Amino acid sequence: MGFVIGAFLLLSFSTSLTPLLNITYRYGKGSEYFGIEGVEKGEPIGPYSFAVKNPDGSIYIPDPVNGNIKVISSSGSIERMIPFKGYYDDLRVDENGNIYILDRAGQRVIYLDPEGKSQKEYELTYDEVKEPCKLKIKGANVFIKHTNPTLTNVKTKASKEDMYEVDIKDERLDIFLHKDGNIKQIASLKIEGIVSAEVLGTDYKGNIFIQIETKKTDIGVYLWVLKFNPEGNLIGKYKIPHNDYFVWTARLLDIDANGNIYQVLPAKDRLEINIWKTE
Secondary structure, eight states, X not given: OOOOTTEEOOOXXXXXXXXXXXXXXXXXXXXXXXXXBXXXXXXXXXXXXXXXXXXXXXXXXXXXTTTEEEEEOTTSOEEEEEEOOOOOSEEEEOTTOOEEEEETTTTEEEEEOTTOOEEXXXXXXXXHHSSOEEEEXXXXXXXXXXXXXXXXXXXXXXXXXXXXXXEEXXXXXXXXXXXXXXEEEEEEEEOTTEEEEEEEEEOTTOOEEEEEEEEOSSSSEEEEEEEEOTTSOEEEEEEOSOOOOOSOOSOSEEEOTTOOEEEEEEOSSOEEEEEEEEO
């Protein structure tokens, strides 16, 4: 069964999320805290991204104020800290524990081995980083992912890669698959109040996870994750309970290979980590 063009998605209720982890960390100096600065100036600096390492589900969170990258186990404890200074744009971790950090201002990707030792820097061109972008990991490949449907391999500079992309216009969410040079639309839904959409990734079954934001009736937005099967059928919609992000972060949410949803939320008075299982 394929998708239906023109379908209307009601977000008045959501599919059940099963909590796997909820833990909070206080802000401060020291190994048991995460740092935050610049609150009085209205431009707070703190954890700017996070990455989920498959297959163990550990979470890598940069803590630039305290000068390290904290590795959090899937049970919520701090496993170790990797010394690393600097406030950057994004962070990704591959299955071997290698760390890649996007530095748009420096036009580079910094590569650290699993112990945090600097191994190499991949130079980027101005055109590759002039617009907002993030890092994407697929196997041993590292890509620059732009807001428009393009990927650039950091290591080889090749751009050919299968990928899902989303577009929103007139409160409609369209999902496309770019494969072998062809573009195929796999889903199209009318969603009232939708203001943003982003592909989080796919699980080992090939299900596709899309993060969206919709307007509240007063101010602010709701944060959701939509789950589609490979044929483009909607099979789950999940409302994220909290989205009071106080610090800018490149990633609001992420998923692992099992389709579990991860959230690292730098709120005003705490850093909150959530993991949910999707039904």
